[in-house]
Amino acid sequence: xTQATHRILIIEDEPAIRDVLRVVLARQGYLVxxxxxxxxxxxxxxxxxxxxLLVDLGLPDTDGLTVIRQVRAWSPVPIVVLxxxxxxxxxxAALDAGADDYITKPFSVPELLxxxxxxxxxSARGGEQTSMLKLGSVQIDxxxxxxxxxxxIIHLTPLEFRVLECLARQSGMIVRQRDLLREVWGPxxxxxxxxxxxSIKNLRDKLEPDxxxxxxxxxxxxxxxxxxxxxxxxxxxxxxxxxxxxx
Numbered sequence: 584x585t586q587a588t589h590r591i592l593i594i595e596d597e598p599a600i601r602d603v604l605r606v607v608l609a610r611q612g613y614l615v616x617x618x619x620x621x622x623x624x625x626x627x628x629x630x631x632x633x634x635x636l637l638v639d640l641g642l643p644d645t646d647g648l649t650v651i652r653q654v655r656a657w658s659p660v661p662i663v664v665l666x667x668x669x670x671x672x673x674x675x676a677a678l679d680a681g682a683d684d685y686i687t688k689p690f691s692v693p694e695l696l697x698x699x700x701x702x703x704x705x706s707a708r709g710g711e712q713t714s715m716l717k718l719g720s721v722q723i724d725x726x727x728x729x730x731x732x733x734x735x736i737i738h739l740t741p742l743e744f745r746v747l748e749c750l751a752r753q754s755g756m757i758v759r760q761r762d763l764l765r766e767v768w769g770p771x772x773x774x775x776x777x778x779x780x781x782s783i784k785n786l787r788d789k790l791e792p793d794x795x796x797x798x799x800x801x802x803x804x805x806x807x808x809x810x811x812x813x814x815x816x817x818x819x820x821x822x823x824x825x826x827x828x829x830x
Contacts, residue, residue: 589703592616592633594624594650595665596643600688604637604665607692608699621645628654635702640666640677648680655681661702665690671805678806683756685806701755716751717813718799721790725751730790737789742767746782750800750810759807783808 591608595601596619605615616631618624621642628636636654640647651662664677667688674685683705684698716723721737723730728744730737739747745767750758764773772778783802787794801809 590614590633591635593637594618595639621650636662651680757803
């Protein structure tokens with residue numbers, strides 16, 4: 584099914600990487616817009632009103648963080664960072680600036696496309712909560728607070744349902760630890776990381792096929808957590824280096 588109505592703006596100064604992204608995205612039916620500087624990127628963002636931005640942080644005229652902040656000031660459009668910067672602090676800075684997701688170079692093409700789809704779904708939902716979740720053999724109805732697998736009912740606590748609800752609103756995307764704590768426990772508990780870890784462990788014990796190697800509730804070290812469902816085209820398997828796209 585074509586995705587031609589979805590416009591994706593690539594803000595990247597390296598022509599070779601833009602070429603790869605253009606080909607990969609066009610093959611999926613996306614309409615691609617390109618910019619090689621931060622200044623041009625904001626102009627294109629305002630002119631074309633894209634459905635998603637792919638932003639490099641190392642731009643020639645200014646840091647990509649500036650672009651993210653400027654765009655975020657007037658638009659809720661999903662922003663996915665695509666950068667060679669791998670340090671945790673740099674990833675955190677991008678998310679704090681307003682990015683929704685972060686992918687490091689060299690990148691896996693299937694992972695990139697899955698993150699793009701997740702970002703577009705988040706935008707299409709318009710912030711509405713996803714009611715039904717399917718995690719393999721487990722089915723969860725968030726509205727009715729019911730979870731079950733073929734063997735029977737899974738008993739989740741109200742707190743565990745609230746954590747799932749928060750993750751489900753941005754299914755496939757990174758949800759910051761502090762955002763989870765604020766939404767589930769309240770603003771006065773944003774430092775209570777231990778309670779969140781305990782809840783995540785309990786959810787994995789109840790929902791994951793192998794809690795020691797989580798497939799659906801995935802930790803993003805130093806950042807937060809990501810919920811994958813069957814619908815979000817699960818790609819949290821270890822990246823295949825042979826499939827990584829390199830300029």
